[in-house]
Amino acid sequence: xxxxxxxxxxxxxxxxxxxxxxxxxxxxxxxxxxxxxxxxxxxxxxxxxxxxxxxxxxxxxxxxxxxxxxxxxxxxxxxxxxxxxxxxxxxxxxxxxxxxxxxxxxxxxxxxxxxxxxxxxxxxxxxxxxxxxxxxxxxxxxxxxxxxxxxxxxxxxxxxxxxxxxxxxxxxxxxxxxxxxxxxxxxxxxxxxxxxxxxxxxxxxxxxxxxxxxxxxxxxxxxxxxxxxxxxxxxxxxxxxxxxxxxxxxxxxxxxxxxxxxxxxxxxxxxxxxxxxxxxxxxxxxxxxxxxxxxxxxxxxxxxxxxxxxxxxxxxxxxxxxxxxxxxxxxxxxxxxxxxxxxxxxxxxxxxxxxxxxxxxxxxxxxxxxxxxxxxxxxxxxxxxxxxxxxxxxxxxxxxxxxxxxxxxxxxxxxxxxxxxxxxxxxxxxxxxxxxxxxxxxxxxxxxxxxxxxxxxxxxxxxxxxxxxxxxxxxxxxxxxxxxxxxxxxxxxxxxxxxxxxxxxxxxxxxxxxxxxxxxxxxxxxxxxxxxxxxxxxxxxxxxxxxxxxxxxxxxxxxxxxxxxxxxxxxxxxxxxxxxxxxxxxxxxxxxxxxxxx
Numbered sequence: 218x219x220x221x222x223x224x225x226x227x228x229x230x231x232x233x234x235x236x237x238x239x240x241x242x243x244x245x246x247x248x249x250x251x252x253x254x255x256x257x258x259x260x261x262x263x264x265x266x267x268x269x270x271x272x273x274x275x276x277x278x279x280x281x282x283x284x285x286x287x288x289x290x291x292x293x294x295x296x297x298x299x300x301x302x303x304x305x306x307x308x309x310x311x312x313x314x315x316x317x318x319x320x321x322x323x324x325x326x327x328x329x330x331x332x333x334x335x336x337x338x339x340x341x342x343x344x345x346x347x348x349x350x351x352x353x354x355x356x357x358x359x360x361x362x363x364x365x366x367x368x369x370x371x372x373x374x375x376x377x378x379x380x381x382x383x384x385x386x387x388x389x390x391x392x393x394x395x396x397x398x399x400x401x402x403x404x405x406x407x408x409x410x411x412x413x414x415x416x417x418x419x420x421x422x423x424x425x426x427x428x429x430x431x432x433x434x435x436x437x438x439x440x441x442x443x444x445x446x447x448x449x450x451x452x453x454x455x456x457x458x459x460x461x462x463x464x465x466x467x468x469x470x471x472x473x474x475x476x477x478x479x480x481x482x483x484x485x486x487x488x489x490x491x492x493x494x495x496x497x498x499x500x501x502x503x504x505x506x507x508x509x510x511x512x513x514x515x516x517x518x519x520x521x522x523x524x525x526x527x528x529x530x531x532x533x534x535x536x537x538x539x540x541x542x543x544x545x546x547x548x549x550x551x552x553x554x555x556x557x558x559x560x561x562x563x564x565x566x567x568x569x570x571x572x573x574x575x576x577x578x579x580x581x582x583x584x585x586x587x588x589x590x591x592x593x594x595x596x597x598x599x600x601x602x603x604x605x606x607x608x609x610x611x612x613x614x615x616x617x618x619x620x621x622x623x624x625x626x627x628x629x630x631x632x633x634x635x636x637x638x639x640x641x642x643x644x645x646x647x648x649x650x651x652x653x654x655x656x657x658x659x660x661x662x663x664x665x666x667x668x669x670x671x672x673x674x675x676x677x678x679x680x681x682x683x684x685x686x687x688x689x690x691x692x693x694x695x696x697x698x699x700x701x702x703x704x705x706x707x708x709x710x711x712x713x714x715x716x717x718x719x720x721x722x723x724x725x726x727x728x729x730x731x732x733x734x735x736x737x738x739x740x741x742x743x744x745x746x747x748x749x750x751x752x753x754x755x756x757x758x759x760x761x762x763x764x765x766x767x768x769x770x771x772x773x774x775x776x777x778x779x780x781x782x783x784x785x786x787x788x789x790x791x792x793x794x795x796x797x798x799x800x801x802x803x804x805x806x807x808x809x810x811x812x813x814x815x
Contacts, residue, residue, distance in 0.1 A: 223523060224347070227307055231300045238300070239355055241293035246359040248286040250367055253497035255279055261490035294352055301348030308526065309340055315529055320536040321603050322563065330413025331406075335529060338408055339522035346519020353512045357505035364498050371491050378477045379499060382470045389462045393455055397514060400452040402521035407445040409525075414441050420687075456514055467503045474499055536602050538622055546621045548629035550579030550614050551710035551741035553600065558609030560595055560764075569595045570764045573609070577757075582742040584752025586785065587761035593745045594635060596761070597713050600743070601630055613711075631709030633717040637696040639688030644673060645680045647688075647699055651707035663706035666732045668725055669698040693720035701729065705736060712742045718751055726751065749786045758782065 228235065259275035313336065324332075368376040418425060418434055425434055478492040553575070560570040570592045577583045585593045598604050599611055602618060611618040618626065631651065639647050648663055649655040655663075660680060664670045672695055676682035688696045697720045704712060718726045730751065746752050753772040760768035760781050768780050775782035 223527065224304070224343075227304045231303065234296055234300045235351075238293050238296035238352070241289055241296065242352070242355045243359050243363075245286055245289040245293055246356070246363050248282060248289060249360070249501060250363055250498075251282055252279060252286070253494040253501070254367075255282065256497060257488075257490035257494035259490075260493045261488055264489055293356075297352045297355075298348040301344045301351070304347055305340055305344040308343065309336060312336055312340070312526060312529060315532070318534050318537065319532065320534055322535070323532070328409065328413035328416075330411070330416040331409030332529070333416065334405070334409040334412045335522075335525050339405060339525050342405075342515075342518045342522035343526065345515050346523075350512050350515040350519060353505070353508045353515075357509050357512065360502060360505040364502055368495060368498055371494065372481070372487050375474070375477060375481060375487065375495060379470055379474050379495065382466050382473070385466050389459070389466075393458060393513075396455050397452070398517040398521055400448070400455055401518050402524065404445070404448045404452050405521060405525060407441070407448050410441050411438075411445050414438050459511070459514065463503075463506060463509075467499075467506065470499060471496075536605055536623075539619065541617065541619045542622055543616075543620045544622060546616055547625055548613055548621060548710050551629065552579040552581075552612075552614050553577040553583075553711065553741055553743075554610070554612040554615070555596075555599070556610040556612075558599065558606045558611060560592075560599060560604060560606045562604070568764050570599075570606075573766060575759065575766070577741055577743070579614070579741060580739050581757070582737060582744070582755040584755040584758040585743065585745045585761060586747070586749070586752060586758065586782065591761040592764040593761055594715055595764075597632070597715055597743055597745065600711070600713065601632055602626060629710045630713060631704035631707045631711070632713045633697075633700045633704045633715060635716045635719070637688070637693075637700040637717075637720075639684050639691070639696055639699060641684065641686045641688075643678070643681045643683050644669075644676070644699060647684065648680075648702045648706050650703055651709075655706050659706055660702075663702040664698075666705050666729075666736055667698040667702035668721075668729045668732070669695065669702050672698075694722070694725065697721060698725075698729070701733075705733075710740055712737060712740055714742075714744045714746075716745050716747060719747065723748075723750070730754075749782075749789055 255275060255278055259272065262271050262275070316332070316336075365376065365380065368379065414437065418438070425431060474492075474495060478487070478495055481487045482489055482492050554577070555573050555575045558570060558573040559568055561568045573596060575583065575596075585596065587593055595604070599606055600613075600618070602623065613621060613626070613629075640650070644664075645657075645660050648660050652659070657680075661670065664673055664680065673680050673682070682690075684690050684699075688699065691699065697717055701714070701717055704714075718729060721729065726748070727750070734754065742755070744752050744755060749772075752758050755772075757769065757771060758775060759766050760775070762781065768775055768778060768782055770778065776786060
């Protein structure tokens, strides 16, 4: 019942259909009751007249009644099952909408395979709970009430003897109820783990094969799959008790009916036709009562799955529009200011960023450099509200960032992350992802700025070539350039490049930067890079170390300062002279000095 209470909002929208389905179920059961009655009349007629002259008439009546009953039963099932499909559709849309609202941290703390299982397997269990579950519940209730009324009218004493076994079914349900529910939830939880294990292997299949870990991954999957099988067998053990119990109880009722009914017919208390009616009524009750066991099982499955789905639907995102949000706030010029900003992740004992102060005027540019883990990506993630700062102020166009509606903020920012993600569609669709109405000329211009156009001409279908799962058919550099083109096509007020040129060679990088500098004119730009050549022409540069700004200034100012930035620059020059990768060049020694933040 708790599941139905929670789903009342969805059920309320289909009240008319549910009432109509209920009417059809009642009508089907009333028609079904007429079949034993006609059969009883036929038996009494044969017994009274000693011939079968009227048999064809009774047979035609029975066929007609059976046909009408079947049509009405079909209508009842169709109406209610259609409603369950519509509610499943609405739930799945709402669940996916909730996934879109949740912050990045939510997905980082959960296994994606388990979330996929909730969106597929658990919603299917809820649909079965609403469709066949409600249909068979109503059918069982209607059949039980109507049949008992008719049997009571025929012979109340025989009805009491026949139905004395039915409470045993309720006792059986109560005994198995809790165990079935708990067991099914454990099965669903483990199914999520199996799905997550498979999803991770499919996503990382290149790494698995490169390191020849197929056997190890197979063993790991066998372990979680074996646990899923073990839990499923425990669940099946409880579930399988229901059916034999139902047949056993119905068999006892049939024995009682034959014994007591036979005595009554011999004594002349009832007619043979009435005993036949009783027997058919009992047979008609058998399936609804057995189905009641199935319904209990569906309800338990549905309840367990609903708990898992509700965990997602009722989760309150930490990053959302709130009381501080001004619906009319917009990002116009794109000026960015951070004052005393501190960020600490939930699972960390140390600040990722500490006392950050930065001011980027509208149309200005900022370069961010520093060692891996120094907080570069954390800083720009604050500007998209991927994470929230614990203290300090973040302003865009002198407006608190929380006052700007999230959709307006995200629409104003073009962000190219470190890890380029491409959808399994065409290059054109990937570039136009941030601007679905972009023209072909706009897409080609964005590809030209990102230096992707020269590669696209060699593809089978040009810019409309499908790139495969996660862009599997493209190289790392082509993926990055596609991501850059995607941000350019969006034409944002604020452009953020998070180490977006790490996979391209220096010549391609130089050409991309030349074209990007022209594109960046008049828009606020933030560039994270490991290569000094990527940021040296920007208006200002900050150096991060362990979440703090330790140096700031222009390229020339920082070189004169002789600190971390100067050492990085010398290291990269040495790497170029030696003809090796910058990260492999020996690091010059230097004395680290920290300058006051302005």
